[in-house]
Amino acid sequence: xxxxxxxxxxxxxxxxxxxxxxxNYLNIPRSTYGHYETGNSKxxxxxxxxxxxxxxxxxxxxxxxxSKDFPN
Numbered sequence: 001x002x003x004x005x006x007x008x009x010x011x012x013x014x015x016x017x018x019x020x021x022x023x024n025y026l027n028i029p030r031s032t033y034g035h036y037e038t039g040n041s042k043x044x045x046x047x048x049x050x051x052x053x054x055x056x057x058x059x060x061x062x063x064x065x066x067s068k069d070f071p072n
Contacts, residue, residue, distance in 0.1 A: 001064050004043065005038060005039035008036060011051075019034055025054055
């Protein structure tokens with residue numbers, strides 16, 4: 001199973017967004033977001049919720065408990 005940092009990176013890349021664009025959306029420094037993607041920092045719940053909203057994804061999807069291909 002993929003880790004959350006790998007999943008958010010995949011979502012970002014699939015959405016053709018840069019780390020700077022995502023960090024601007026989240027209103028955090030790009031370096032902070034970069035630490036989330038590398039797994040060097042844990043993602044705070046408020047940021048996690050914003051990522052779910054950005055990617056229109058369920059928490060289970062971003063946590064890796066559900067596949068993108070799994071029907072809702």
